[in-house]
Amino acid sequence: MLFGRNRKNPIAIADKKVVDWTYATCGYCSTGCAIEVGKNSEGKVVASRGVGGADVNRGKLCLKGMYEHELFEATGRGDTPLLRSHIRQDFQPAQWDTALDHMASEIKRIQQAYGRDAFAVVSTGQILTEEFYTLGKLTRGLIGTNNYDGNTTLCMASAVSGYKRSFGSDGPPGCYGDFEHTHCLLAWGSNLPEQHPIIYWRLKEAMEKRKFPLIVVDPRVTMLAQFADIHLPVRPGTDLVLQNALMHVILEEGLEDKDYIEANTSGIEELRAEVAKWDPTTAYKVCGIDEDTIRNVARLYAKAPSAMHIWTMGINQSTHGSDGVVGINNLSLLTGNIGKPGGTALSITGQCNAMGTREWSSCSGLPGYRALENPDHREEIGKFWNVDPGFFPTKRGLFQTDIFPAIETGQIKGMWLVATNPITSMPNTARIRKTLEKLEFLVVQDAYVDMETTQYAHLYLPAAVWAEKEGTFTNTERRVNMVRKVTAPRGDSKSDLDIFNLLAKRFDPGQKVQFPETPAGVFDEMRELSRGRAMDISGMDHDLIEQARGIQWPYTESQRNSDDPPPVGGVRLYTQPGSFHHPDGRAKLIALPFIDNNERPDEQYPFWLNSGRLVEHFHTRTRTGKVGNNNKFSPIPFMEINPDAAATLGIRHQEYVRCVSRRGDAIVMAMLTQRVPRDMVFIPFHFFDCVNRLTLGLLDPHSRQPAFKQSAVRIETIVDQIGAARISRERRTY
Ligand SMILES: Nc1nc2c(c(=O)[nH]1)N[C@H]1C(S)=C(S)[C@@H](COP(=O)(O)OP(=O)(O)OC[C@H]3O[C@@H](n4cnc5c(=O)[nH]c(N)nc54)[C@H](O)[C@@H]3O)O[C@H]1N2
Ligand SMILES: Nc1nc2c(c(=O)[nH]1)N[C@H]1C(S)=C(S)[C@@H](COP(=O)(O)OP(=O)(O)OC[C@H]3O[C@@H](n4cnc5c(=O)[nH]c(N)nc54)[C@H](O)[C@@H]3O)O[C@H]1N2
Ligand code: SF4
Ligand SMILES: [Mo]
Numbered sequence: 230m231l232f233g234r235n236r237k238n239p240i241a242i243a244d245k246k247v248v249d250w251t252y253a254t255c256g257y258c259s260t261g262c263a264i265e266v267g268k269n270s271e272g273k274v275v276a277s278r279g280v281g282g283a284d285v286n287r288g289k290l291c292l293k294g295m296y297e298h299e300l301f302e303a304t305g306r307g308d309t310p311l312l313r314s315h316i317r318q319d320f321q322p323a324q325w326d327t328a329l330d331h332m333a334s335e336i337k338r339i340q341q342a343y344g345r346d347a348f349a350v351v352s353t354g355q356i357l358t359e360e361f362y363t364l365g366k367l368t369r370g371l372i373g374t375n376n377y378d379g380n381t382t383l384c385m386a387s388a389v390s391g392y393k394r395s396f397g398s399d400g401p402p403g404c405y406g407d408f409e410h411t412h413c414l415l416a417w418g419s420n421l422p423e424q425h426p427i428i429y430w431r432l433k434e435a436m437e438k439r440k441f442p443l444i445v446v447d448p449r450v451t452m453l454a455q456f457a458d459i460h461l462p463v464r465p466g467t468d469l470v471l472q473n474a475l476m477h478v479i480l481e482e483g484l485e486d487k488d489y490i491e492a493n494t495s496g497i498e499e500l501r502a503e504v505a506k507w508d509p510t511t512a513y514k515v516c517g518i519d520e521d522t523i524r525n526v527a528r529l530y531a532k533a534p535s536a537m538h539i540w541t542m543g544i545n546q547s548t549h550g551s552d553g554v555v556g557i558n559n560l561s562l563l564t565g566n567i568g569k570p571g572g573t574a575l576s577i578t579g580q581c582n583a584m585g586t587r588e589w590s591s592c593s594g595l596p597g598y599r600a601l602e603n604p605d606h607r608e609e610i611g612k613f614w615n616v617d618p619g620f621f622p623t624k625r626g627l628f629q630t631d632i633f634p635a636i637e638t639g640q641i642k643g644m645w646l647v648a649t650n651p652i653t654s655m656p657n658t659a660r661i662r663k664t665l666e667k668l669e670f671l672v673v674q675d676a677y678v679d680m681e682t683t684q685y686a687h688l689y690l691p692a693a694v695w696a697e698k699e700g701t702f703t704n705t706e707r708r709v710n711m712v713r714k715v716t717a718p719r720g721d722s723k724s725d726l727d728i729f730n731l732l733a734k735r736f737d738p739g740q741k742v743q744f745p746e747t748p749a750g751v752f753d754e755m756r757e758l759s760r761g762r763a764m765d766i767s768g769m770d771h772d773l774i775e776q777a778r779g780i781q782w783p784y785t786e787s788q789r790n791s792d793d794p795p796p797v798g799g800v801r802l803y804t805q806p807g808s809f810h811h812p813d814g815r816a817k818l819i820a821l822p823f824i825d826n827n828e829r830p831d832e833q834y835p836f837w838l839n840s841g842r843l844v845e846h847f848h849t850r851t852r853t854g855k856v857g858n859n860n861k862f863s864p865i866p867f868m869e870i871n872p873d874a875a876a877t878l879g880i881r882h883q884e885y886v887r888c889v890s891r892r893g894d895a896i897v898m899a900m901l902t903q904r905v906p907r908d909m910v911f912i913p914f915h916f917f918d919c920v921n922r923l924t925l926g927l928l929d930p931h932s933r934q935p936a937f938k939q940s941a942v943r944i945e946t947i948v949d950q951i952g953a954a955r956i957s958r959e960r961r962t963y
Contacts, residue, residue: 308720391554418543
């Protein structure tokens with residue numbers, strides 16, 4: 230194409246000569262954008278684009294989605310199983326049959342020698358729902374270990390726990406459409422523009438049409454905080470105190486919704502007694518937000534005709550994570566802001582299928598939000614699977630964060646990791662390293678062979694990634710959406726579903742328990758098991774989901790029969806009085822005493838260490854580290870530090886420094902910025918052997934989620950800058 234000198238927009242998007250587009254849902258974050266992946270006439274995958282008719286993203290993608298098709302050919306993919314008898318030896322390529330026979334016999338050996346629960350399974354929020362369901366059936370129904378959990382304990386466990394405590398069930402009650410109705414939005418510990426760019430775009434669009442106040446609670450001046458009307462730079466780990474003070478003002482000034490409380494909740498008196506202790510003056514001394522601001526925000530929130538909360542890891546990853554979620558729910562219930570347009574408590578989830586694992590993986594229970602503790606549920610699933618219900622444990626086993634210490638103490642001897650990279654993502658990695666070295670048998674099943682935890686594996690199984698497979702994801706607003714297969718699995722890798730099914734045969738040669746071979750066949754089973762449950766999907770099938778560009782649950786068969794297309798599922802939960810899942814149909818208001826148990830900065834370690842994410846990278850960079858258009862923005866580990874603090878320490882912009890905690894050290898480049906206050910540094914967690922060498926990760930008592938965002942560190946300058954650059958480079962795997 231030629232551009233004349235006077236052409237106004239001499240920019241053309243390169244024509245990739247796509248002849249065929251396939252429908253998928255983005256495999257990075259939980260926003261759940263609908264993507265089409267394009268192939269050229271040679272069958273090569275060359276482009277990604279947003280789907281215009283999809284309600285979630287309306288044609289938009291962020292920079293991760295835009296280059297997602299590059300994953301298929303990225304470096305570091307595994308294409309053959311690898312086996313070795315000791316982690317000090319080199320891997321040898323193996324046939325699938327040999328690899329899986331060996332895996333089954335090692336699992337059986339460990340279970341026979343040390344008991345069924347001595348083998349642990351830890352999965353993810355990033356495989357397809359049909360795969361989660363199948364892994365659950367295999368683990369609960371055939372292998373029979375109760376030490377089965379997912380990386381979601383690092384991520385969504387507090388939200389799950391908080392929803393269950395307040396409402397009697399998991400499941401975010403709101404949707405993105407609530408932005409279009411709300412009159413006030415409180416965002417807690419969520420950096421939406423970077424971590425969920427398209428949800429942020431939906432929010433911004435809504436605010437441009439109809440202005441409403443945005444209040445951001447975050448100790449760091451994030452991009453969202455910069456756009457806020459009111460920014461509350463809360464002292465790390467003290468959101469609960471701020472919540473109690475907001476409730477104190479609401480009750481003191483009679484701003485609560487008495488009719489709603491009367492008709493829908495229990496526990497108001499206990500709550501009233503607890504929040505009475507948290508007048509704004511007392512609260513200020515703990516949470517650092519002044520009295521007038523607390524009163525102002527409480528009035529703004531409670532007087533709005535409808536008001537909503539969103540939150541992410543600033544709340545969940547805390548020693549009061551579960552309580553922080555319950556606090557948000559309390560605020561919503563007190564003001565009648567649940568189940569109405571613009572009035573909700575919407576947990577923004579993390580990974581593309583964090584919801585799918587909560588609903589179907591059986592990690593913390595049995596499929597379809599069923600509980601191991603409930604004999605009727607054990608009976609029902611046992612019958613459906615053709616498994617003796619007596620084979621199921623009667624209560625859930627260890628959380629991921631308790632599985633690792635159980636390896637340390639010798640209770641657990643073998644582990645299977647599916648799509649998670651704990652040596653980079655768990656707190657205090659020096660301890661994780663020693664733990665992994667103790668295992669008699671570790672299997673890593675991952676799409677990338679170069680992910681760091683493979684270094685500790687006896688067996689590596691190469692998995693297909695994202696749209697090399699077919700099935701569903703569920704997003705933040707409970708929308709089930711389709712991933713169609715765009716291209717064949719790389720090399721000799723297999724879909725996670727195929728791997729689970731092949732392993733199942735080795736535990737059940739007589740095939741007493743049926744394992745459907747196709748994703749659609751698995752979905753049929755899930756559909757049956759969902760009937761009458763909170764997350765009813767009985768009206769859905771793969772084709773309808775794709776046609777509708779995603780459907781929110783619940784969507785029942787009778788809805789399907791009575792609906793005109795396009796199908797509309799459950800836009801909001803708890804819209805009717807008495808529809809909560811506690812036995813009395815009411816939601817619980819729960820009193821939340823504050824216990825100050827974080828590691829705090831002191832003379833020796835004077836800075837708060839905060840950690841989180843960047844827009845261009847996803848987690849441990851197994852994917853975005855290999856995509857040039859993502860990696861180029863931040864190829865090396867760095868630390869945000871306040872310029873005044875840096876000046877006091879004699880640190881210049883872009884100098885390497887050593888960051889030291891009671892656990893270990895990390896070499897990072899100092900980036901001077903006002904985003905962080907004087908007593909805080911922020912390090913993205915995307916890099917190997919970096920911030921999680923430093924983190925303490927104290928656990929929440931309810932959810933067992935680690936407080937990744939509250940540790941104490943000191944900063945040391947480095948004379949040998951070239952040597953530091955070398956160490957920083959060498960520690961990086963990709
Ligand atoms: N680009 C990109 N997007 C992602 C991901 C990714 O890796 N990259 N990961 C996905 C996943 S799995 C998740 S879980 C989400 C996470 O999404 P977010 O939670 O939005 O991201 P984080 O950066 O981890 O943390 C959010 C904020 O919590 C703040 N915070 C720290 N301590 C406190 C505190 O005590 N109180 C409050 N109120 N805030 C605090 C931090 O300053 C930070 O700005 O993002 C998802 N989206
Ligand atoms: N300091 C600090 N640490 C943190 C956090 C923080 O904020 N601060 N956040 C925490 C949170 S919220 C999360 S969610 C965790 C994430 O922690 P991890 O789950 O350990 O991180 P990922 O890099 O997403 O690992 C997922 C793995 O799955 C692989 N994979 C992708 N798709 C597939 C597939 O289809 N099949 C298979 N088999 N493998 C696949 C990827 O290659 C990758 O190795 O990190 C936690 N760690
Ligand atoms: S916002 Fe999330 S789901 Fe949408 S394209 Fe970006 S990473 Fe994918
Ligand atoms: Mo997460």
